[in-house]
Amino acid sequence: AQSVTQLGSHVSVSEGALVLLRCNYSSSVPPYLFWYVQYPNQGLQLLLKYTSAATLVKGINGFEAEFKKSETSFHLTKPSAHMSDAAEYFCAVSEFDNTGNQFYFGTGTSLTVIP
Amino acid sequence: DAGVIQSPRHEVTEMGQEVTLRCKPISGHNSLFWYRQTMMRGLELLIYFNNNVPIDDSGMPEDRFSAKMPNASFSTLKIQPSEPRDSAVYFCASSFGGLGNEQFFGPGTRLTVL
Numbered sequence: 001a002q003s004v005t006q007l008g009s010h011v012s013v014s015e016g017a018l019v020l021l022r023c024n025y026s027s028s029v030p031p032y033l034f035w036y037v038q039y040p041n042q043g044l045q046l047l048l049k050y051t052s053a054a055t056l057v058k059g060i061n062g063f064e065a066e067f068k069k070s071e072t073s074f075h076l077t078k079p080s081a082h083m084s085d086a087a088e089y090f091c092a093v094s095e096f097d098n099t100g101n102q103f104y105f106g107t108g109t110s111l112t113v114i115p
Numbered sequence: 116d117a118g119v120i121q122s123p124r125h126e127v128t129e130m131g132q133e134v135t136l137r138c139k140p141i142s143g144h145n146s147l148f149w150y151r152q153t154m155m156r157g158l159e160l161l162i163y164f165n166n167n168v169p170i171d172d173s174g175m176p177e178d179r180f181s182a183k184m185p186n187a188s189f190s191t192l193k194i195q196p197s198e199p200r201d202s203a204v205y206f207c208a209s210s211f212g213g214l215g216n217e218q219f220f221g222p223g224t225r226l227t228v229l
Contacts, residue, residue: 032215034217036220041222041223042222042223043119043206043208043220043221043222043223044158044206044208044218045220046217046218046219090158094215094216096215103160103215103218105157105158105160107157108157108158
């Protein structure tokens, strides 16, 4: 069965500092991978997705993620944090198994940006 | 496009009452998903439809929950009778092509059962 692990339920960074949010998955085949962001009192919004093309994926708002098969990771980064980046971030995995298409969300990481 | 539309945005009801949540997916999308989000359990997929047909309802917590999709532009999630532990934010999402593709989320319905 597929699983998604987000290390660190809360991450705090200073404004202007590097943002690194970790995501690891377990799968016997390369899955589709997603990062979503949820701002307070809103639904989830897609940041970026990996679908077996380039391993470095660029998304909206300056975020990017790198698919590393050897590490089964898909960590999200942004070089310089802005106050507006404070939100909840979810990693998600989609794969096709013998029961059909499956989609799993991680438990989320809450990002706080300190002025 | 207006995006995924959910109504109501907020619902407060008393235990034992019937609650109906509504969702209008993005036009042209053929998959629809209902999620529940709580602090304790995070984001849970309750059920999803493909071409108006329920594909997987294994996430529906119990028989008190039911979902329908009578046509491509409308879905409901009903809780009858409601209980305080059902209090959560319920999201509807839609996509084209099923689980492997980007899901577009609605703003959610915040349900409080007293």
